[in-house]
Amino acid sequence: MSQSNHFVLALDIGGTHFRLALADQKGQLLRQCKGHSSPENGPEQAIERIKDAATEMLSGLEPGSVRGMGIAVAGLITPATGVLLTSPNLLSWYNTPLKEIFEKELQLPVWVGNDANLAALGEHRFGAGIGCDDLIYITVSTGIGGGVITGGKLLTGSSGFAAELGHMTIDLNGPRCNCGNVGCLEAMASGTAIARLTLEKLSCGEASVITDLVAGDLTKVTARVVGEAASSGDAVARAVMHTAATNLGVGIVNLVHIFNPELVIIGGGVSQSGELLFDPVRQVVAERTIPDYTVRIVPATLGDDCGLLGAVALVAGEYF
Numbered sequence: 001m002s003q004s005n006h007f008v009l010a011l012d013i014g015g016t017h018f019r020l021a022l023a024d025q026k027g028q029l030l031r032q033c034k035g036h037s038s039p040e041n042g043p044e045q046a047i048e049r050i051k052d053a054a055t056e057m058l059s060g061l062e063p064g065s066v067r068g069m070g071i072a073v074a075g076l077i078t079p080a081t082g083v084l085l086t087s088p089n090l091l092s093w094y095n096t097p098l099k100e101i102f103e104k105e106l107q108l109p110v111w112v113g114n115d116a117n118l119a120a121l122g123e124h125r126f127g128a129g130i131g132c133d134d135l136i137y138i139t140v141s142t143g144i145g146g147g148v149i150t151g152g153k154l155l156t157g158s159s160g161f162a163a164e165l166g167h168m169t170i171d172l173n174g175p176r177c178n179c180g181n182v183g184c185l186e187a188m189a190s191g192t193a194i195a196r197l198t199l200e201k202l203s204c205g206e207a208s209v210i211t212d213l214v215a216g217d218l219t220k221v222t223a224r225v226v227g228e229a230a231s232s233g234d235a236v237a238r239a240v241m242h243t244a245a246t247n248l249g250v251g252i253v254n255l256v257h258i259f260n261p262e263l264v265i266i267g268g269g270v271s272q273s274g275e276l277l278f279d280p281v282r283q284v285v286a287e288r289t290i291p292d293y294t295v296r297i298v299p300a301t302l303g304d305d306c307g308l309l310g311a312v313a314l315v316a317g318e319y320f
């Protein structure tokens with residue numbers, strides 16, 4: 001078999017670490033490494049580490065055997081120029097021309113995408129969305145992000161900023177969101193929102209096993225702890241999960257009516273809560289969606305590899 005353009009270099013840059021992988025176009029991660037992204041020091045040191053790791057990873061490969069590099073990063077990216085404009089996790093990386101830097105350093109074509117947009121591509125090509133060309137991916141973790149694939153193409157919008165699904169308004173008078181607006185889906189259904197809703201209930205004196213799980217230190221209340229408590233039957237935790245899942249369901253109803261997807265894929269840490277999340281979401285969608293619409297709502301399957309595999313899909317696929 002010809003090795004021409006067979007491999008893809010994939011990079012996922014997070015708020016604390018980066019992951020780099022050499023993959024084939026079937027999504028097999030053949031070589032992998034990890035390093036600190038150290039955002040407190042600006043981008044230069046991390047970029048140097050990534051460049052060195054990439055050079056080592058590419059050593060021994062035939063010239064022309066690598067199709068290109070895909071980069072997944074949280075934040076707003078200009079697709080054509082591959083400039084990272086702003087990132088919530090990497091504040092000091094604003095206006096970093098990632099495409100230009102790595103094309104020059106590695107002598108490969110480079111594509112850069114928002115990590116949640118790319119996770120949508122990863123699930124489409126390698127995960128829960130195989131064979132489905134109209135899908136929406138939503139990641140629910142600390143924040144909420146997503147990607148929309150319609151007719152097999154990624155929706156980018158006029159500036160490349162489309163599908164900031166976490167910032168659709170769910171409640172005109174809702175809680176303040178990190179984006180500055182109020183009542184965003186992210187402020188009402190994310191892991192951060194789950195922790196906040198739980199603290200509100202505990203501060204009202206409601207009894208819960210959560211207090212024991214964090215040994216009385218309420219600063220340690222996270223969505224993961226609330227999920228554990230809910231799984232064990234704790235009433236406060238179950239009520240909070242139900243509220244967050246209902247809010248998420250309302251957001252999905254809006255998306256279903258706008259985009260008419262066949263499939264909605266939910267990923268991110270909070271999706272690990274399983275039926276505690278999915279049952280109320282499916283119920284709300286069934287109750288509130290115009291009956292002629294049909295949509296399946298399923299968990300993501302790529303887990304922590306969604307960014308890397310999304311970067312592979314970005315390079316290997318035809319999404320624009």
Ligand SMILES: [Zn+2]
Nearest residue numbers: 167177179184
């Ligand atoms: Zn917002």
